Amino acid sequence: MNSVIFLTIVLLALSSYFFGRKKAILIQSNKRLTALPKFYGYYLAIWCGAPAFLLYALWSIFEPSIVRFFILSDYSSQGLLEGELNLFYEKVKSLSRNQYSGELTAELQRSAEKYLNFRDITKWSKVVIVLSLLIASTGYAYTKISNNTKTREPVEIFLKGVFFLSSLAAILTTIGIIFSLLFQTIEFFQVIPLFDFVFGMHWYPAKAFVRDASEALDPSMYSDTFGAVPIFAGTFFIALIAMCVAIPIGLLSGIYMAEYASKRLRQYAKPVIEILAGIPTVVYGFFAALTVGPFLKDLGLSLGLEVSAESALAAGGVMGIMIIPFISSLSDDVITSVPQNLRDGSYAMGATKSETIKRVIIPAALPGIVGSILLGVSRAIGETMIVVMASGLAANLTLNPLESTSTITAQIVVILIGDQQFGDPKTQAAFALGLSLFIVTLVLNIVALSVVKKYREKYE
Amino acid sequence: MNKEERLIKRYKAEKRFQFYGKAAIFMALLFLVVFLTKIFSTGYTAFQKTWLVIPVNYNADLLYLDPDKKPTTEDINDADFYEFGIETFITLDPDASEDQIMELKKMFAFTFERELKYYLLDNPDSFGKTVDVKLTASDDLDQVFKGNYPRDIPENRRRASDYQLKIFDKLNEDGRVISEFNASFFTNADSREAELAGIASSFMGSLFSILVCLSIAFPVALLAAVYLEEFAPKNRFTDFIEVNINNLAAVPSIVFGLLGLGVLLAVFGLPRSTPLVGGITLSLMTLPTIIIAARASLKAVPPSIREAALAMGASKMQTTMHHTVPLALPGTLSGTIIGLAQALGETAPLILIGMVAFVNTIPGTPMDPAASLPVQIYIWAESAERGFVEKVSACIMVLLFFLIFMNLGAQLIRHKFEKKWN
Numbered sequence: 001m002n003s004v005i006f007l008t009i010v011l012l013a014l015s016s017y018f019f020g021r022k023k024a025i026l027i028q029s030n031k032r033l034t035a036l037p038k039f040y041g042y043y044l045a046i047w048c049g050a051p052a053f054l055l056y057a058l059w060s061i062f063e064p065s066i067v068r069f070f071i072l073s074d075y076s077s078q079g080l081l082e083g084e085l086n087l088f089y090e091k092v093k094s095l096s097r098n099q100y101s102g103e104l105t106a107e108l109q110r111s112a113e114k115y116l117n118f119r120d121i122t123k124w125s126k127v128v129i130v131l132s133l134l135i136a137s138t139g140y141a142y143t144k145i146s147n148n149t150k151t152r153e154p155v156e157i158f159l160k161g162v163f164f165l166s167s168l169a170a171i172l173t174t175i176g177i178i179f180s181l182l183f184q185t186i187e188f189f190q191v192i193p194l195f196d197f198v199f200g201m202h203w204y205p206a207k208a209f210v211r212d213a214s215e216a217l218d219p220s221m222y223s224d225t226f227g228a229v230p231i232f233a234g235t236f237f238i239a240l241i242a243m244c245v246a247i248p249i250g251l252l253s254g255i256y257m258a259e260y261a262s263k264r265l266r267q268y269a270k271p272v273i274e275i276l277a278g279i280p281t282v283v284y285g286f287f288a289a290l291t292v293g294p295f296l297k298d299l300g301l302s303l304g305l306e307v308s309a310e311s312a313l314a315a316g317g318v319m320g321i322m323i324i325p326f327i328s329s330l331s332d333d334v335i336t337s338v339p340q341n342l343r344d345g346s347y348a349m350g351a352t353k354s355e356t357i358k359r360v361i362i363p364a365a366l367p368g369i370v371g372s373i374l375l376g377v378s379r380a381i382g383e384t385m386i387v388v389m390a391s392g393l394a395a396n397l398t399l400n401p402l403e404s405t406s407t408i409t410a411q412i413v414v415i416l417i418g419d420q421q422f423g424d425p426k427t428q429a430a431f432a433l434g435l436s437l438f439i440v441t442l443v444l445n446i447v448a449l450s451v452v453k454k455y456r457e458k459y460e
Numbered sequence: 461m462n463k464e465e466r467l468i469k470r471y472k473a474e475k476r477f478q479f480y481g482k483a484a485i486f487m488a489l490l491f492l493v494v495f496l497t498k499i500f501s502t503g504y505t506a507f508q509k510t511w512l513v514i515p516v517n518y519n520a521d522l523l524y525l526d527p528d529k530k531p532t533t534e535d536i537n538d539a540d541f542y543e544f545g546i547e548t549f550i551t552l553d554p555d556a557s558e559d560q561i562m563e564l565k566k567m568f569a570f571t572f573e574r575e576l577k578y579y580l581l582d583n584p585d586s587f588g589k590t591v592d593v594k595l596t597a598s599d600d601l602d603q604v605f606k607g608n609y610p611r612d613i614p615e616n617r618r619r620a621s622d623y624q625l626k627i628f629d630k631l632n633e634d635g636r637v638i639s640e641f642n643a644s645f646f647t648n649a650d651s652r653e654a655e656l657a658g659i660a661s662s663f664m665g666s667l668f669s670i671l672v673c674l675s676i677a678f679p680v681a682l683l684a685a686v687y688l689e690e691f692a693p694k695n696r697f698t699d700f701i702e703v704n705i706n707n708l709a710a711v712p713s714i715v716f717g718l719l720g721l722g723v724l725l726a727v728f729g730l731p732r733s734t735p736l737v738g739g740i741t742l743s744l745m746t747l748p749t750i751i752i753a754a755r756a757s758l759k760a761v762p763p764s765i766r767e768a769a770l771a772m773g774a775s776k777m778q779t780t781m782h783h784t785v786p787l788a789l790p791g792t793l794s795g796t797i798i799g800l801a802q803a804l805g806e807t808a809p810l811i812l813i814g815m816v817a818f819v820n821t822i823p824g825t826p827m828d829p830a831a832s833l834p835v836q837i838y839i840w841a842e843s844a845e846r847g848f849v850e851k852v853s854a855c856i857m858v859l860l861f862f863l864i865f866m867n868l869g870a871q872l873i874r875h876k877f878e879k880k881w882n
Binding site: 409 | 474478480481483484489491495679680687701704707708710712717718722723729744747751802804807808816837838842853859
């Protein structure tokens, strides 16, 4: 039904373009127009489509909650809990679709009938109201069209408005992220004290298995289950291992590319290294779990070391490989943009190329390099699949790279894979972890971007 | 240390430093090579499928059909091919004990009933005759035949028993084990059985997600970029939008998964596990990438173009829509393709919105539950069976093929259609 209304609006708007243009062309035969005939077409099409579509969209958004309010208004005086009302409403809905298989009560049946009735009313009134608005607005605009109607300006203002709304998408996404994370996190901290989360030493969310709603409110159950220290430590530890691989290789290859490499090598090697950044992370995860993990384990055995098959080293090492191109490309760019006269000055003093690089270019490019490293760190912290597949899922507090550890991202996946129950502290814990991840990466990015920006301003 | 020695030392340091640089590049390239060889060497066998060709006697008595009458399609559909299959397998070794019969059965994929039935449906003339029929081998034998399973380890640590191997070797000597291109890998949906599992369902899931992502992200990003580059006033609010876009580009993908879960599923009540939700989530993630690419190519259009159009009496909107945007389109398109390639490889957000469900049907619309190629890789990689390892690698090869294809396409558009302004 909805798509039919939508298509009708679109088709009517398209056809009114031709009506508008035709009227303008007729007028044109004896009077001068103020705009090209097609603008009269656009003008009519917008008047036809936009108000009707807006009403249709608003109606569709608010209809479910209005219907819900209307159906449940009979029961609001009975002092039921929010959860019970929700459950009842779901039952009513599934009964109305003939998918209900539970116990039938008289009030349930009555409500389902009322629901169906009401849905019917809203459906048809929606069609009638939207279509009559469409006809009214189109008719108004059609009668208004004459030779001196301003049509180009309103059409352009409308388009500009649409452009502006599109640019708000980024803000809406950010708001959506903050809303979804914050909302659940606040509920989480009502059950688990913030202090326990930030400074607790034990992370064992599987313990917080909730059977029914009454249990969920008992905080003693969760003591010592949601201590995020092992998770935070694991995250930074794996990121550290990754950076130990990525910084030397990335930085040195970036320097070589910028200062030594011939044009040919640069032309071929640079895109090839960048392929490393384009490989999906799940592929790296598979590689780490299938090849690197067992390889390290065998290597450890031959050296007489106990290495877990899912070691932090395997996950971190492979993650480091993934980050190499981020660091090499960015530091390459940064080094190339160091002004030539700094190099010339150093060569004139008799310095060799490597001395120039070490003593002049790197210090000059340092802010940019630091920025690229910070971006790499933020990548490492936010990386999910490699850790999920190659490192353990149990949160051990360890500094031994040969053991398994877990990270924020891996725990989010572990908690939220499969069916989730909203309102369960376990689910909310994942959102709390997500919020901490968001904040950490946000700070890293802001710092990194501002450092790089400042550096660029210095030399441009 | 005299001057000469110091100079030698400095030159040595120079050589060393250059060596480090070369070594670093070499390491990075080595990783890539090792990585790709590993994937290809484990994956290429998945494109072959092992069949066992066995003599089947489509005897009317065994099928409980009337021997004098040609069976109709309905007769065949109603016939019991399970018992018939077992009887057929016994002909491979007439002395087999009860347990051995079970082992014989396990040499074949559990779809043997269907395969026997379809053969008869396709070749009704073979009714009453003994014919050679191609049946899918079980994944254990498939792996043995491909050499992925060692045969020389003790029987209790092996998936294929000595008895099965004996029969298998006899069939092999008679030339009854054949290996053909594995078309079912591309046409089958996911399955718990490695020999039957295919990528069709996850491929369709990926395709739908990417289409949804494209149809949302591209128009919104292009219009947003046009607004920011051509119309936006220079004020705090515009700066705020810009900061937002730059930060979103660096937000970890899993956070978008939480957004999809917390807003799209929980608040808007969109259906779980569907490419629709996956596509919307991915489009929010790709949006900043495309906006940044589109702005860069809008910026690259020289002001003289705009000035010329304005001087001819075009309005600001006409200038933008008729001149600036078409000139910036190649760059925007190539940025869009790169963004979509990123989205195609994304796994974590899709797992969170439930696209990790086991789907053994091929989705027909974006509203049907589905997995996607990277999620399929994850699901198979978590599976213990050896038969899935080659499937994972093969799936990775398919995914990498699409990614390379898309990136080359983006390069091509950029080089072929983008105007160079000098």
